[in-house]
Amino acid sequence: MKKSLVTIAILGCLAYLTGCSESHAEAPQAQQTKVFKQPIDVASVKAYPVQAWFTYTSRLEAVEFVQLRPRVSGNIAKVNFEEGQQVNQGDVLFTLDQRPFMVRVAELEALLANSHAQLLQAKNDVKRASRLLASKSISEEEVEHRHSLLAQQQANVQATKAKLEAAKLDLAYSEVKAPISGIVSRAELTKGNTVQAGVSLLTHLVSDDYVYAYFDINERTWHQHFSQLKGDKQTNVVMQMLGEQGFNHAGVVDFVDNRIDTDTGTLRVRALFKADEQLKPGSFARIRVAANEIQKQVLVPEKAIGTDLKNRFVLVTDEHDVLQYRLVKLGERYGKMRAITHGLEPGDKIAVNGPARVGPGMPVAPQLVEIEPDNAALVMSEQAAKTLLLAKRGE
Template structure:
């Protein structure tokens, strides 16, 4: 009897323990809460397709300054690296040899004028005597020839005097253009040779050019109807980054280079306003068409699946879905989407790094800020720059 009672008590105890442990087991099998991730709504904005080219900036005018006459440098009248104006005196050569030459030719011209006056008088007298038959025709012709010789001699000396005065004027070397001058390559006391010795270099600083080559296929596909008079807008990006500089295309070559298969194009920029220097490396972005509205997502939201590109969209049940997309141009931290997304779609802003298709999530909505991202070339800013 006692044995049976012990058995029943053990069974009852087991049932009680089983009933107590069941809720705890169910609690252990509950799913964790959905992962919280950043979710952003697709941003619709007008964008342009850009083509980028590398180049070196060039000054519209660059002068290698050389003297027109030979002589010894007496004075340097500018500060190296400063801005100079057209016509400003930069170097002075010793003027004394040129002054002596001018004085000598002045005296010779006075003598030639006297000889010419005498020859004219004798020619007139000979003409009268021939008419009176008091002089032979042969002698009169000799006096006429002497007159012509005196006139030619006087003209030659006058021409030499004109050149000597020019040489005296050229002993002061003036700036042929306005711009910024380099260091002086030749300084005071040195002898310089006409047309040979380099004194300094001057580059214009109002505007600056960027020459670049566009391949034939790109030009035919994207810019076939473009003319230099259209003032097509461009953006210049410096090597150190920073804000883009607006400009316009002002020259398109008249033929495609058969050796390279490219067309030469030139853009012009305001050099002073933006501190652009000749010789600097730059990237030129050329917009190929008018702006078109496209969806934009963060670049990090895009995943790679073999050859495909995809994003993870969020459906009405807050579940991630796989969506194939066709990529457009990149604009800073954002990417335009040609196809696969529409206005109102929501995407996982940080991409598929920690999540995957079919996962339920808790969305943390974030806003895409495009204020500091250039999506189109600023037409108005560029036109104002060109007008200036």
């Protein structure tokens, strides 16, 4: 009886231990079925036609720049403009004391009247001499002398006329006028100051319709990417000013130099931009110009790219929705998008927000989204050039 009870007890213990081992074996399986998958945004990458961009630095220059100096000497009687205002060609900016010039004009007008009277007398003397010579009442020498006096009086009249014209010019130059339309600077000399012709600086003027931006392309880049570039206003460029986030100003190339500088190995190129209040001569600017050829490249958001020491990578999803590490090589930046020259193919699915919250080997719950380039130019269009040309022609 005792043996049977012991046997029953042993069998019960074995059954209990077997049940515990089975429950512990099933626990990992249950945990595996409940693994959490991080929901993330993924996108299928696409290839777009793009052009390689090159960036150069420049300083803006006015199309026309004038250092205004007087053409006659005198005292400034009046300053006729407000500093920094818009002026038109022909506006009187400075007026010199005109009284000395008016006196000189009046004096020469009187001298001219006297010269005309003497000329008339000389003509009458020649006529009388001709009649007297016919009756042998005067010698030929006297006739020749009177003809000589007539010629002298004619020359005297011409000389006085020339002096009078010069005096009238000086009187006109006593009003210093704007030779171009544009923005006038401050007055360097004010009322009461004496100025010297061709020496004294009165003010500066700059044209305000267009501005130039010069930049230098090195010889190798020129032959590789810009061999077709001409100054015919058909090649578009964009410009960024200091403090701006994007390249918001559109212009055209209107000049390419005729020789490469042997000292620097560069070619001087000029871009033309329509001016506004932001584009002031002397401003620092960055110029971007697109290369000749158009290529298709994969574009991804800049935020999708991670950095691993010196490497750049993106996270791609495989067929099991697990993130994989993928090395990539970067190309040009286009707004918020970056070109990938190696490492991705169209159709690959990437984590749009990069390795911010996820990492390689992590299972995810992908949420498919669309990514498209923003307003940044991928390929230079001709519309900006046409707009600028029409504005220049006044159409």
